[in-house]
Amino acid sequence: MDNAVSQRQDFKRQRRTGVLVIAAAMPVAILLWLAVVYLIPPLAGMDSFGGRMLFTLKCCCIAVLFCLVTGVEAVAHERLNSPAFDPLSGFETRRLRVNQRYLQNTLEQFLVFAVGLFGLAGYSPNGSAMRAVLATTIVWILARFVFWIGYHRSAAMRGFGAPGMALSMIVLLYIAWQIGDEIGGFVIAAVPVVAFLVIEAFLFWATRPVRSAGHSSRS
Secondary structure, eight states: OHHHHHHHHHHHHHHHHHHHHHHHHHHHHHHHHHHHHHHSOOOTTOSSHHHHHHHHHHHHHHHIIIIIIHHHHHHHHHHHTSGGGSGGGOOOOHHHHHHHHHHHHHHHHHHHHHHHHHHHHHTOOSTTTTHHHHHHHHHHHHHHHHHHHHHHHOTGGGGGGHHHHHHHHHHHHHHHHHHHHHHHHHHHHHHHHHHHHHHHHHHHHHTSOOOOHHHHHHO
16 A cells, blocks of 8 residues: 555645746757747748648758657667677667657657648748748758657656647647638637547546545545
């Protein structure tokens, strides 16, 4: 029982730290995104749809190189220089486990990021608007790095990378709004956004910590 209480207290401490880390990272990410959007000059050659899609593909290539490929390399070097060279041996260090988790998480998030980035480019008609695509790419890449570095420090510290996932979701919500607006104006545009927020609220509710009956009776 003491072990269960200790685990619950440790979870609460880590969750509290994680929330504070996320809260600290968000304004930094927002300021960086705004700085890129408003301080760099408009991108050249973005008047054509093909030009915008090509630029977005280039952004995805850079993201893959610095976020996915580096993760693959980290795991490969760890295996090359340890008994983990044989993946079936069962040998794992904490560093290797973190790198594997980072790699899997980045693979999942890259799909969300890339789809959103191409959608954002589709609704960015010129070089000025396309700065949002560049800003989103830069923030996402940096968020992946701080997630990775933070994860090696502690589970809570990986929260520094939360703005990257949040940005990808915001971009997709913006695209959903634009699609709805094209179909039927404001009311239809609000439908997918509200539906997603309802699902998100339900997930928060459904996964909330629930006290056991025995714990409640002693409170």
